[in-house]
Amino acid sequence: MSVTAAPGFVAAGCHVGVKRKRRDLAILATDDGRPVAAAGVFTTNKFVAPPVVHSRGLLEANGGRASAVVVNSGNANAGTGDRGLADAKAMGKMTARAIGCDPRDVLVCSTGVIGLPLPMEKILPGIDRLATHLSRGGHGDAASAILTTDHVPKEGVVHGAGYTLGGMAKGCGMIAPNMATMLAFLTTDAEVDSPSLQSILREAAAETFNTLNVDGATSTNDTVFLLANGRAGKPRLDDFAAAVRELCMDLTLQMARDAEGVTKVVRLTVSGAASDAEARACAHAIAENNLVKCSWFGADPYWGRILAAAGSAGVAFEADRSFVAYGGIAVAKGGVEVAHDGAAVLAHMKQGEVEIECGLGAGSASARVIGIDLGPGYIKENIVTS
Amino acid sequence: MSVTAAPGFVAAGCHVGVKRKRRDLAILATDDGRPVAAAGVFTTNKFVAPPVVHSRGLLEANGGRASAVVVNSGNANAGTGDRGLADAKAMGKMTARAIGCDPRDVLVCSTGVIGLPLPMEKILPGIDRLATHLSRGGHGDAASAILTTDHVPKEGVVHGAGYTLGGMAKGCGMIAPNMATMLAFLTTDAEVDSPSLQSILREAAAETFNTLNVDGATSTNDTVFLLANGRAGKPRLDDFAAAVRELCMDLTLQMARDAEGVTKVVRLTVSGAASDAEARACAHAIAENNLVKCSWFGADPYWGRILAAAGSAGVAFEADRSFVAYGGIAVAKGGVEVAHDGAAVLAHMKQGEVEIECGLGAGSASARVIGIDLGPGYIKENIVTS
Numbered sequence: 001m002s003v004t005a006a007p008g009f010v011a012a013g014c015h016v017g018v019k020r021k022r023r024d025l026a027i028l029a030t031d032d033g034r035p036v037a038a039a040g041v042f043t044t045n046k047f048v049a050p051p052v053v054h055s056r057g058l059l060e061a062n063g064g065r066a067s068a069v070v071v072n073s074g075n076a077n078a079g080t081g082d083r084g085l086a087d088a089k090a091m092g093k094m095t096a097r098a099i100g101c102d103p104r105d106v107l108v109c110s111t112g113v114i115g116l117p118l119p120m121e122k123i124l125p126g127i128d129r130l131a132t133h134l135s136r137g138g139h140g141d142a143a144s145a146i147l148t149t150d151h152v153p154k155e156g157v158v159h160g161a162g163y164t165l166g167g168m169a170k171g172c173g174m175i176a177p178n179m180a181t182m183l184a185f186l187t188t189d190a191e192v193d194s195p196s197l198q199s200i201l202r203e204a205a206a207e208t209f210n211t212l213n214v215d216g217a218t219s220t221n222d223t224v225f226l227l228a229n230g231r232a233g234k235p236r237l238d239d240f241a242a243a244v245r246e247l248c249m250d251l252t253l254q255m256a257r258d259a260e261g262v263t264k265v266v267r268l269t270v271s272g273a274a275s276d277a278e279a280r281a282c283a284h285a286i287a288e289n290n291l292v293k294c295s296w297f298g299a300d301p302y303w304g305r306i307l308a309a310a311g312s313a314g315v316a317f318e319a320d321r322s323f324v325a326y327g328g329i330a331v332a333k334g335g336v337e338v339a340h341d342g343a344a345v346l347a348h349m350k351q352g353e354v355e356i357e358c359g360l361g362a363g364s365a366s367a368r369v370i371g372i373d374l375g376p377g378y379i380k381e382n383i384v385t386s
Numbered sequence: 387m388s389v390t391a392a393p394g395f396v397a398a399g400c401h402v403g404v405k406r407k408r409r410d411l412a413i414l415a416t417d418d419g420r421p422v423a424a425a426g427v428f429t430t431n432k433f434v435a436p437p438v439v440h441s442r443g444l445l446e447a448n449g450g451r452a453s454a455v456v457v458n459s460g461n462a463n464a465g466t467g468d469r470g471l472a473d474a475k476a477m478g479k480m481t482a483r484a485i486g487c488d489p490r491d492v493l494v495c496s497t498g499v500i501g502l503p504l505p506m507e508k509i510l511p512g513i514d515r516l517a518t519h520l521s522r523g524g525h526g527d528a529a530s531a532i533l534t535t536d537h538v539p540k541e542g543v544v545h546g547a548g549y550t551l552g553g554m555a556k557g558c559g560m561i562a563p564n565m566a567t568m569l570a571f572l573t574t575d576a577e578v579d580s581p582s583l584q585s586i587l588r589e590a591a592a593e594t595f596n597t598l599n600v601d602g603a604t605s606t607n608d609t610v611f612l613l614a615n616g617r618a619g620k621p622r623l624d625d626f627a628a629a630v631r632e633l634c635m636d637l638t639l640q641m642a643r644d645a646e647g648v649t650k651v652v653r654l655t656v657s658g659a660a661s662d663a664e665a666r667a668c669a670h671a672i673a674e675n676n677l678v679k680c681s682w683f684g685a686d687p688y689w690g691r692i693l694a695a696a697g698s699a700g701v702a703f704e705a706d707r708s709f710v711a712y713g714g715i716a717v718a719k720g721g722v723e724v725a726h727d728g729a730a731v732l733a734h735m736k737q738g739e740v741e742i743e744c745g746l747g748a749g750s751a752s753a754r755v756i757g758i759d760l761g762p763g764y765i766k767e768n769i770v771t772s
Contacts, residue, residue, distance in 0.1 A: 047697025047705050047721065079690045081722040114690025115723050220694050290676070294765055304465045304500025308606050311433025319433050335433065336467040337501050376762045379680055 002143060002155030003028060004136040005166030006189040008036075008229040012138035013145030016126030018074035018112070018119055023145035025126050028185055028227075029068035029134055033101040036229040038066035039198040040107070041205045043222040049078035049114075050085040052221060054092065055107045064194030066227055067101035069185055070108055070127060071146050073170070077110035077118050078220040087118045094124050098131030109183055109223050111170065112148050143168040146183055154254035160243040163190035163232040169251040171222075182209060184224040184251055190240055191230030200241045201226045208248035211369045212256055213287040224248075256370050257352075261377025264296050265353045270310070271366040272322070272359040278315035279360075279367035285313035286358060287371030296373035299349040303332040306358050321361025327354060388529060388541030389414060390522040391552030392575040394422075394615040398524035399531030402512030404460035404498070404505055409531035411512045414571055414613075415454035415520055419487040422615040424452035425584040426493070427591045429608040435464035435500075436471040438607060440478065441493045450580025452613055453487035455571060456494055456513060457532050459556070463496035463504050464606040473504045480510050484517030495569055495609050497556065498534050529554040532569055540640035546629040549576035549618035555637040557608075568595060570610040570637055576626055577616030586627045587612045594634035597755045598642055599673040610634075642756050643738075647763025650682050651739045656696070657752040658708070658745040664701035665746075665753035671699035672744060673757030682759035685735040689718040692744050707747025713740060 004011050011028045018024040030036055040059050042052050059066075070091050077084045088108045096103035110118070143153035147170045154169040171182030192200070205224055226244065235243075256265045268287055273279035286292055289309040295302040303324035311317050319335035327348030331340050348354055390397050397414045404410040416422055426445050428438050445452075456477050463470045474494045482489035496504070529539035533556045540555040557568025578586070591610055612630065621629075642651045654673055659665035672678055675695040681688040689710035697703050705721035713734030717726050734740055 045694060045697040046703040047693040047708075076690075079693065079718065079721055079723065081720065083722075114688075114694065115718070220690075220697065290760075290764070297765065302500075304462075304606075307433040307465065308431060308500065311431040311606065317432040322433075332465065332501070334467060335465055336469075337465065374676075374765060376765055378676070379683065379760060379762055379765070 001136065002139045002157055002166045003168040003185055003187055004139040005157040006164040006187050006229070008189055008231050009187045009227070010134040010136055010138060011142035012130050012133040012135065013141030014126065014130050014133070017122040018072055023141060024072055024074045025123065025130055026071045026142040026145035027068060027095060027127070027130055027134060028142060029099050030229060033067050033099045035065040035067045035101065035105040036227050037192060037194045037197050038064055038107070039194065039201040039226045041202055041224045043219055045220050047220050049076055049110065049220045050080060051077050051088040051108045051110045052223060054085060054088040055109065055223065058104055058107060062104055064198060065105060066107050066225070067105040068095055068099055069225055070095040070106060071183065072110050072118070072123055073146050073148050074112040075110060075116055075118050076112045076114050076221050079115040080117055083117055087120055090120060091123060091127065094127045095131065098128050099134070107225055109221070111146065111183055111221050114220060139168065146170045149260060151258050154251050154258070156247050156250040158243045158247045160190065160235055161239050163188055163235050165190070165243050165247050167247050167251055169255060171255045182222050182255060184209065184248070186226040186244065186247060188228045189230070189232040190228055190235040191233050192228045192235070192240060196237060197226055197228055200244055204241065204245040204248045207245055208252045212252050213284055213369050213371050252370065256372060259372045261375050261380065262372045263375055263377070264373040266296055266371040266373070267353065267355050267368065268371050269357040269366060269368050270360065271357060272361050272363060273365040273367070274316040274363035276365045276367060279365045282310055282313040282315045282360065283367045283369040285309055287369050290374055293371070293374035297375040299346065301326045301331055301345045301349050303337070306356070307332065307335065310358055310360060316360065316362035318361035323359040325357045387522065388525045388543055388552045389554040389571055389573055390525040391543040392550040392573050394575055394617050395573045395613070396520040396522055396524060397528035398516050398519040398521065399527035400512065400516050400519070403508040404458055409527060410458055410460045411509065411516055412457045412528040412531035413454060413481060413513070413516055413520060414528060415485050416615060419453050419485045421451040421453045421487065421491040422613050423578060423580045423583050424450055424493070425580065425587040425612045427588055427610045429605055431606050433606050435462055435496065435606040436466060437463050437474040437494045437496045438609060440471060440474040441495065441609065444490055444493060448490055450584060451491060452493050452611070453491040454481055454485055455611055456481040456492060457569065458496050458504070458509055459532050459534050460498040461496060461502055461504050462498045462500050462607050465501040466503055469503055473506055476506060477509060477513065480513045481517065484514050485520070493611055495607070497532065497569055497607050500606060525554065532556045535646060537644050540637050540644070542633050542636040544629045544633045546576065546621055547625050549574055549621050551576070551629050551633050553633050553637055555641060557641045568608050568641060570595065570634070572612040572630065572633060574614045575616070575618040576614055576621040577619050578614045578621070578626060582623060583612055583614055586630055590627065590631040590634045593631055594638045598638050599670055599755055599757050638756065642758060645758045647761055647766065648758045649761055649763070650759040652682055652757040652759070653739065653741050653754065654757050655743040655752060655754050656746065657743060658747050658749060659751040659753070660702040660749035662751045662753060665751045668696055668699040668701045668746065669753045669755040671695055673755050676760055679757070679760035683761040685732065687712045687717055687731045687735050689723070692742070693718065693721065696744055696746060702746065702748035704747035709745040711743045
């Protein structure tokens with residue numbers, strides 16, 4: 001059931017013609033149209049898209065609540081200026097009218113190509129029609145309608161102590177730290193006040209979505225929403241936070257495995273850093289380094305490139321105390337290669353998901369990121385899209 | 387004549403077996419073995435290779451002078467620890483003995499694969515033999531012997547007011563700001579004291595080599611040397627600095643045009659920045675953005691990706707006052723597309739060298755970098771090299 005797994009939520013998705021053939025419009029709503037507690041985390045990109053401006057403003061103004069989320073794919077409604085903002089508002093207004101709620105309680109998202117106006121003549125009547133199809137069984141259509149270059153829908157459910165948490169997500173390129181071209185929508189029947197919901201979502205996003213680094217690019221549209229209708233009563237907040245984190249990580253890994261051109265998902269740990277911030281910065285620098293990513297594509301345990309990336313990341317680094325390990329097998333220590341089981345390392349590197357650790361020898365802080373390799377598939381998917 | 391164009395310098399290059407077939411050892415020296423003023427600029431990578439440690443130490447100890455430079459390609463002598471440092475010293479010592487100078491006046495460079503010990507049994511006798519072939523006509527052999535994945539040698543000469551400045555360089559991958567896998571060797575008969583030589587070289591490198599961004603990767607071995615024997619007397623320092631800058635830019639463009647997998651060289655200007663540092667940071671962020679680089683490969687004037695890269699560069703950015711121009715033709719202003727001659731823009735983007743400007747709308751500072759596109763060729767050249 002994913003995003004409608006918690007009682008009280010309905011969804012629908014259909015094709016209205018933003019894209020040529022595939023589904024491109026989704027609505028997620030409460031089953032009675034009444035607003036529930038809502039939290040949002042948005043892109044940090046300063047070239048921010050109008051729907052993000054609109055939705056962020058709504059949540060700030062209404063103190064964190066929502067009745068529905070309307071999403072189109074195929075067009076990001078970014079780089080569209082005042083007209084784009086008016087279009088985002090019109091999408092919310094039409095959704096509110098169709099399901100009978102306050103337009104100030106309808107969040108709006110768009111994802112797709114930057115720089116073209118939305119085809120409102122297709123979207124507005126589409127919203128009107130789609131609202132009549134909202135149901136608990138509509139989650140699959142909704143999950144497919146929010147996709148862009150994704151190959152598969154991303155859905156997940158976590159069952160907490162007395163409550164349910166479900167979600168769907170999209171994203172497979174332009175994904176870097178800080179929410180890049182990714183959307184995720186989570187719902188729960190747990191009862192959590194808006195401020196707590198917001199801080200739990202922000203923290204979970206930092207530990208999951210923001211550790212995924214597909215290409216170092218940060219999108220203009222990224223958004224994560226969490227809606228809580230309270231029907232199941234109050235959960236223990238630490239238990240609930242863990243459930244949110246678990247679902248977000250599930251969706252994060254689904255995005256990584258579906259990344260543009262991916263052949264390998266890398267769980268990279270940087271340890272021995274002077275601070276948490278330096279550990280994170282270094283981990284992202286390694287995960288974004290094209291030479292490192294090409295060697296991952298080639299299943300090549302080229303530790304020299306890992307250390308070269310770490311050494312130029314602008315963080316404290318002591319080559320004499322550094323190390324690099326693949327699948328738990330140390331290949332280099334103190335900046336030089338050490339005797340190791342080369343066949344075992346190679347076998348590990350040939351898997352679809354690999355573990356790499358780089359020790360900086362400068363302290364005791366560590367960070368983990370999820371990276372992917374760089375192969376011809378990524379380029380093929382990104383040459384011309386406009 | 388390139389690196390031997392100024393009277394008083396000789397060079398030679400040959401194959402000794404570090405690489406399978408191509409030339410891999412070069413010597414550049416003064417024609418009488420006597421030391422001359424020398425300056426060096428080195429990689430900022432903290433995972434620094436032993437030859438850099440050795441050469442940097444020599445110039446610090448001897449106040450900036452050199453009789454010769456010995457260079458091998460095919461093996462970076464990086465990630466080789468104490469043994470690597472001993473090998474670098476041994477290369478210098480053998481060179482000194484062969485040409486009859488002080489070993490403290492022999493600079494040493496290596497470039498190639500990281501993590502393997504140098505085959506000293508091939509290199510040391512090779513140095514001994516090669517020194518007997520030093521001549522002014524040997525510049526071409528030397529220029530080809532320092533190459534790694536380069537496709538063509540890079541040589542250049544600038545004639546100043548009464549003096550000559552020549553040079554050779556290598557580098558086509560792992561090139562980012564701050565000297566990444568690139569070597570350049572310049573010589574002149576101008577008379578310039580070591581401290582002036584050092585500051586002129588540092589400034590020229592910042593304005594030329596360090597504006598080239600092939601892949602955001604910073605190497606462990608990058609080095610630029612400038613040797614000045616003074617035979618032509620003292621130049622005007624501003625004139626000399628301009629000549630050094632001119633030669634460095636010539637070599638920089640030769641490297642860009644030969645970059646791994648390159649099909650397009652992009653001269654990118656970021657203007658309207660709040661400070662010079664922010665202009666530079668933003669320009670490099672755009673030039674390193676894989677989505678932007680893929681669109682360049684596709685000759686696609688996808689201005690949305692440029693602004694999305696600028697907006698996430700961590701610098702002041704005002705979308706409402708921003709603009710993007712291709713070949714001087716504004717395509718987007720204020721964050722939205724504006725009417726423009728699409729055919730003219732496309733024709734410009736299909737050229738081998740294109741001009742792009744991105745205005746941040748946040749101030750009056752600007753910076754220029756030289757970037758390249760990202761196509762399948764880059765990946766093909768970087769999958770497995772160890």
